[in-house]
Amino acid sequence: MRTWLALLCCTATLASAQESSDWLERMGQAGRSYVYSGTVVFMAGAEVSALRVSQVIEDGRVRQNAVNLMGPPQTVVAGGGVAQRTGVTNEPPEYLETPLAVDVPVAANTRVIRHNYQVIVGAEDRVAGRPVRQLSFRPLDQARFARHAWVDIETGLPLRSVVIDGDRVLEQMLFTDVQVSSTSLQQTDAPAPAAAQDWPGVAPDGFELRAVVGSNDRRQWVFTDGLAVVSVFAERAEPGTFPSLHPTGAMRAVTQDAPGARWTAIGDVPEETLRRFLDGVGAS
Incomplete structure (x- = not known):
């Protein structure tokens, strides 16, 4: 792992403020401007899960579906202030107050990110058969973990992400396949911060x-x-x-x-x- 991180540091180039800001803005807008569907694999330690995910934008609001492909059948539908989880029982749907449900942007505020992380733009790669650009986020203090994201060059959607604590990988997420709408939808505004x-x-x-x-x-x-x-x-x-x-x-x-x-x-x-x-x- 240390060797891999050392190679990453050598091959990555420290981005100019404008270059990294452009990538951050693209990531933030992509999460609210495109519809997509695909298969996501999530790895956390020895645990592995697979989800079929999709995103649509209805009446200017983001709505996301995630269907569990492993273990008990379960679907999570997020949007409109709650995330609704349904399983195979006859019990009523459970409403979960989650970050996804309240429309917290994945990455939209360049100023906040730059206050907390050093952003490094790395080399091009491929994820799910699509060209991506790697971004690395080095925390500026001990209050957060380091992260890497592989961002789709065409759309700005993050197709792979890794969260790291020191030299230990805590979790990984990646799309194994993804289909994105060919036309960008009208951009929607992110919710204003709470008081x-x-x-x-x-x-x-x-x-x-x-x-x-x-x-x-x-x-x-x-x-x-x-x-x-x-x-x-x-x-x-x-x-x-x-x-x-x-x-x-x-x-x-x-x-x-x-x-x-x-x-x-x-x-x-x-x-x-x-x-x-x-x-x-x-x-x-």
Whole structure:
């Protein structure tokens, strides 16, 4: 792994501000301007999963479907403020308040990304039979993980991504096949950030509050540093009724109990970063 990283550093060229900004803008717009469908393989440690994914844009809103191709049949449909998960049982669909559901952009804010990462534009490659350009994101502090993305040259869609902690690969995602619409749809605007006063704590440097959803019984705050996404949940319930957490890959989870409620921070960042989100919120 160290040899691979050394070769990567030698072959990659430090991008000019304009060049890397252009790629970041393309990534952000692609996620909201194209319809596509394809097969995605996700690897986290020894776990491997495969999904059939698709994206459409309806009435100016992004809607994404993901169908599990391994294990129990399950479909997740995200859009309009919730992510609806359906399985094979007769139980009602479960509504999940997720970063995807509240339309947090995958990568759209060049300023925020540059505040948190050094962006390196690397060599061309191929993923799913399509030409791509590799982008590397080196964190400027210890609050986040390093990342690599292989961006489709034609559309700007990330077709492969890797999250790294030191010399250890935490998770990988790649398209094995993808079909993209030949015509770019009318660009849609990303949701405006939520007001800072909607968060009762102090977020770590570099993270912006993007959305607040839910009710007083279960509320979710969604933060992003441009690449990583952190969700903080405040749930009111009796002790012992909270669900167990089983994060995998780059995902980490930290909980903190307060009278009548539990605070949970989940995201693809180090655990120490999640703890900083929860500092002081239980008493507020």
